[in-house]
Amino acid sequence: MVRFSELSPEFWREFRLWRSVGNEISGLSPPGNFIGSMNYPYINVGALVNDGSSDASILDNPEEWFKRGFTQWDIVRLRSRIILSRTRASVNSLNNPIISRIQELSIGRNSVDVEVRLRKLVLRALADDYHAPLGNIGELRDLRITSNVSAENVVERLINDYDVDAETAVIELYRGSIPVSRIQRMFTIGLLGSRRFRRLVPTRWSITAVDSIIGDYLRNRIIEYDEVGQVEVHKMEYMGNRYFVILIPGPWRYELIELKMPGSIWNRDGNSPRVFADYERTRGMKGYAENTGGAFYAIRLGVLEYLNKVGRQASVIAIREVTPEYKVPVGIWQAREAVRNGMGVNIRGFSDVNEAINYVNASLLAGSVWLNHSRLIREFRNDLARFFI
Template identity: 30%
Template sequence: MKDDTILDPVKTKRLSESMKVLYGRSIHLKEEIRGFTPPSSLITDLSYPKVFLGILLSESDRIEYYDNPIFWAKEERRIEDIIRYRSSLINARTISDVYLPRKKSRLYDSILESCLSIKSVDLEVELRKVREAKFIPRVHPFYGFIGSLRNLKVIENPKVPRKVEDINDLKAEEAVYYIYKEGFSDYYISRIFSLGYFGLNHNRKLVPSKWAITAVQSIIERNIRREYFQRSKIVDYIYIFNYKFYGNDFYGILMPGNGEVELIEAILPGSAYSINNKLIIGRDKESGGYYSLRLSFAEFVKDTGLLGNLIVFRIITDEYKIPLGVWVVREGVKKMFFNNLARSSNLYEALSFINSKLIKYNLSIYKLIKYSDLYKQKKITSFI
């Protein structure tokens, strides 16, 4: 089951209206704005090779909180808080072709300079046709307003790390893994990857944000796997993990194996991804959430030296009223690994244990496990 299943339009409209009532999103829709960017960019598909190149900004000087999944996860900010942060942002965007990083453009240089910064940046922005966003995107983090970007001026010097400035002679994959190992988050790396910052100049191009996130997470996961997996110890037992995060209840089974990963999802009636208010179950091996899971698992192996095959069950409950982005899987699984519920020497015993936890959802683990190839392999090998 893909993670970008369409929202029920009636519920989406109701939620949008309730957001306005709750938070009274008031903003004077003027065309010249002195504001801040977290920093954050957003590049979306138009008609290849054309894309929307956007920078997200707000007039609030506490902008660092407005696009910061690490902060949200650490502080466990409420969904309502995240909605409030995001719905106050303006997506100041312009139409561009993907090859813009290879050309001379003052506007692009200003956006790139702002988004390379690790601190919020003060900007002066000229917009036209500023309007309220009337939809909630299924994949991208949502925002409150859209404006056509005419000009952008950086008022203060962005704080760009020296290690990031000094990677121009590296190929894209080498550069991504290098600055990751230097301690930069995959969120930061995805942002500048999207803006075509990595690689040799003649190869650079803009990448839609949703593709950039998956590409960066895949690059980092692949390199961690290459560097750490072979020297890690395969677990002797079966470990059960659990963490509930923004209405997503994650259960993980780590069992002896060579590092294979599966994501099984159950979308409960009333949740953001629910269709016709019915239960949906399936295996996800292609959406952004799956690649977020793979990276979180790779980091677990790197940090603990323990290796195995992992099955994660993601129960999307009716508390998850609006899709917040793949970072929910990324951070939720990271937290899951810190909460080891039980240890077992028997897979069937482990499944029975999780099944007892799913009763509250009127859900059976035995229905979910049917979608697991790892489970089927385990059953076959038990007879050999």
């Protein structure tokens, strides 16, 4: 989490604090929810609500944010129109009446009318590389839904199916064209999975879990495909984050290398890039990507969607360079949407890996720093050395 004091002056010029909010609000939920992870398994569970003065449907919709080309400051302005109306509960409190209402509004495909009564309003910034920012938090006394909640048939069927496991439900929703952000919303509020395993899941965990489940599903499909025919570099940029995805003919292997540049949000006072890397082989990795966290799975999802679309597999090096232009963390959705929408758009082909490496090095602010951290390049060069012995 980022503290108020760590946020840049630009944040404060854009952020609107709800200083005059009363204890009762008649408004709209985008719909949206947010579940914290502190003090697990007794956690804060909340609905996202605004006062109805603006279009609520856009307030918790990352896919639409990218489609509209929103900047990081657009996101800050949008999210400042929300109050996180929350209550404290055990992760197993699915029969709690307030939790049940948050579950009900969370399945909606359109904004939901709500009435909220608060105990008090707390000003506390929530901003990190997982979540879209929030800064207005209300301690919830009661929440009522005052309009009908509509959802697609596939959503209704799976939230009411207590025999299907959560992974199968996530994949069915994805195949049913339900946006990833909505699947994450349902996952976090305990609406998916078999009865005995349903529980509340912190939002940051659910974001990564859904990205991971969908990614594993797509990986298991593409490993049966032929390899890409040449070395390719796909380049994309969004909100001060720059992405280079190198596709190399070979079996599926994937690594993410993150370069946090000096002056960027995660390296404000540094003199050199901070470098983080994680790697998986054809059947995935054991455990969690500890070094790059949710970015590993979010970026992998975009790459796998592209490979599935073109019917190929590849060995993949994804590089994320976080520049000083990234002033405020807006959530890992920006990496997911940048890559899944950018793959195949700005693309260059090369006759060999070294040409691709030279192109990437010349394009990165960090130059060739990443090379010393690339396990896949080491493996590739070792394979070549054995071939010519």
